Amino acid sequence: MRKIEENIFKVLMVISTLIITSTLFLILYTIFSKGLGSLNWDMVSKIPEGGFYIGKGGGILNAIIGSIYITLGSTLLGLLISIPIVIYINVYATKNSLFTNITRLTFDILFGIPSIVYGAFGFTIMVYMGMKTSLLAGIVTVTLLIIPILVRAIDEAVRVVPEEMGHAVYALGGTRWEAAKIILRQSTAGIVTAILLSFGRAIGDAACVLFTAGFTDSIPTSLNQPAATLPLSIFFQLSSPIPEVQNRAYAATVVLTLIVLVISVAAKVVSKKLSKNKI
Amino acid sequence: MSQSHISIKNLNVYIGENHILKNINLELPDKKVISLIGPSGCGKTTLLKTMNRLLDRQADVRVEGEVLVDGENIYDPMVEVTHIRKKMGLLSQRPFPLPMNIYDNIAYGQRIHGNTNKKELDALVEKYLRDVNLWDEVKDRLKSPATRLSIGQQQRLCLARGLSVSPEIILGDEPTSALDPISTKHIEELFLQLKDHYTIVLVTHILRQARRVSDYIGFVYMGELVEFGTADQILNHPKEQLTKDYVFGALS
Numbered sequence: 001m002r003k004i005e006e007n008i009f010k011v012l013m014v015i016s017t018l019i020i021t022s023t024l025f026l027i028l029y030t031i032f033s034k035g036l037g038s039l040n041w042d043m044v045s046k047i048p049e050g051g052f053y054i055g056k057g058g059g060i061l062n063a064i065i066g067s068i069y070i071t072l073g074s075t076l077l078g079l080l081i082s083i084p085i086v087i088y089i090n091v092y093a094t095k096n097s098l099f100t101n102i103t104r105l106t107f108d109i110l111f112g113i114p115s116i117v118y119g120a121f122g123f124t125i126m127v128y129m130g131m132k133t134s135l136l137a138g139i140v141t142v143t144l145l146i147i148p149i150l151v152r153a154i155d156e157a158v159r160v161v162p163e164e165m166g167h168a169v170y171a172l173g174g175t176r177w178e179a180a181k182i183i184l185r186q187s188t189a190g191i192v193t194a195i196l197l198s199f200g201r202a203i204g205d206a207a208c209v210l211f212t213a214g215f216t217d218s219i220p221t222s223l224n225q226p227a228a229t230l231p232l233s234i235f236f237q238l239s240s241p242i243p244e245v246q247n248r249a250y251a252a253t254v255v256l257t258l259i260v261l262v263i264s265v266a267a268k269v270v271s272k273k274l275s276k277n278k279i
Numbered sequence: 280m281s282q283s284h285i286s287i288k289n290l291n292v293y294i295g296e297n298h299i300l301k302n303i304n305l306e307l308p309d310k311k312v313i314s315l316i317g318p319s320g321c322g323k324t325t326l327l328k329t330m331n332r333l334l335d336r337q338a339d340v341r342v343e344g345e346v347l348v349d350g351e352n353i354y355d356p357m358v359e360v361t362h363i364r365k366k367m368g369l370l371s372q373r374p375f376p377l378p379m380n381i382y383d384n385i386a387y388g389q390r391i392h393g394n395t396n397k398k399e400l401d402a403l404v405e406k407y408l409r410d411v412n413l414w415d416e417v418k419d420r421l422k423s424p425a426t427r428l429s430i431g432q433q434q435r436l437c438l439a440r441g442l443s444v445s446p447e448i449i450l451g452d453e454p455t456s457a458l459d460p461i462s463t464k465h466i467e468e469l470f471l472q473l474k475d476h477y478t479i480v481l482v483t484h485i486l487r488q489a490r491r492v493s494d495y496i497g498f499v500y501m502g503e504l505v506e507f508g509t510a511d512q513i514l515n516h517p518k519e520q521l522t523k524d525y526v527f528g529a530l531s
């Protein structure tokens with residue numbers, strides 16, 4: 001009887017695994033089969049020419065560059081803010097104090113806020129400050145979106161570092177900052193995972209950049225100019241009634257997917273290299 | 280009794296509502312091995328941690344009384360805690376090498392205190408690894424991760440790391456509890472070698488270990504220091520009934 005129960009659950013587990021894995025492959029199949037045909041060198045090396053969205057020539061280089069700018073910018077800015085927060089609540093603040101608990105709760109709540117709300121919030125601030133849509137506004141808004149992701153993921157990685165690791169540094173006469181550096185070193189793999197999560201979220205998000213970074217056919221040359229992004233580029237092309245333009249939208253999704261894929265693989269390699277000394 | 284490095288006066292420690300250590304008074308003799316024995320949860324580890332202020336970061340810990348290290352009260356708010364801790368090497372229950380290679384693990388302590396002279400570091404790393412009888416085993420792979428060592432070697436590495444900032448005292452919190460008998464023997468022999476230069480305070484629940492290495496023993500029970508004296512006195516002629524019960528096996 002228990003054997004049957006065991007088998008039933010085993011089958012259920014295998015089925016759910018297969019469903020999810022095959023969904024991934026189905027998604028990849030769809031975008032590649034529809035997109036590869038339209039993917040050519042012009043697509044990734046040129047900016048849209050006049051009439052691009054009704055089927056004329058050009059490419060999506062504006063959106064590729066814009067997305068990379070925004071994603072790199074916000075990930076860097078996000079790390080600069082998140083790592084000190086995590087160090088403070090884990091190394092400096094009293095453990096399990098009211099302060100650390102409230103901070104963690106705050107980030108849990110922020111984590112659950114939909115990205116369109118961040119977009120609207122960023123837009124309100126921009127209007128208040130009299131700013132136009134710009135690369136800077138897009139970076140700042142996306143940074144707000146990914147900070148909760150970074151803080152939560154890095155916090156998880158740092159919390160599993162044994163307390164004795166810090167004690168070892170203190171016992172040598174080390175300061176908290178020196179202990180923090182060792183603890184961060186110990187959690188490198190977790191930090192890379194956090195970066196990966198936030199990178200994926202940042203590059204794929206359309207709602208945050210819609211009102212803040214805006215959209216343009218040219219490549220921004222300063223932080224004050226608007227910037228195009230891949231998700232919005234996909235959205236605009238996919239909304240076109242012309243099949244050729246729609247297919248180019250799929251080609252753009254292929255580009256987006258490849259960027260995420262390359263970053264994921266690179267991050268895994270880097271993290272493996274960096275964490276060879278970990279216990 | 281010779282001059283003492285650490286003297287504890289009227290020490291009371293509370294964690295939340297619990298009174299963990301009750302009115303401890305203790306003078307630790309210099310350059311000896313002192314064991315703190317007692318059943319699990321009696322407060323001996325807490326007592327050890329109060330000696331280098333490792334309890335500081337725990338929420339709702341309250342420490343009353345004085346712990347004097349070389350005449351300086353380490354719970355004085357004006358005292359610099361890193362300076363106190365540098366005087367004491369710590370050996371925890373399980374070895375926790377730093378996430379770096381063998382060489383850097385030993386050089387780390389020197390580096391954070393400002394010594395970056397490569398030649399000096401090379402010499403010091405060799406010296407401390409020799410001090411813990413590890414040099415011959417690792418001299419050809421100083422650049423490989425410390426975690427590749429066996430757990431017994433890691434514990435000796437951690438001891439060498441502790442020695443690298445030239446402490447005067449070594450605190451061991453059941454430092455052999457994760458080790459096999461051979462590695463345990465290595466560590467115990469090291470303590471006997473090192474006591475010529477260092478004061479060693481050891482928390483242990485293994486009576487035979489206390490018998491093998493200690494010069495002095497303190498028996499802690501339910502947060503109180505029941506009895507303190509030479510190893511011979513505590514193990515063979517205890518005065519207190521509780522100590523007798525514990526040492527002769529009626530209490531565990």
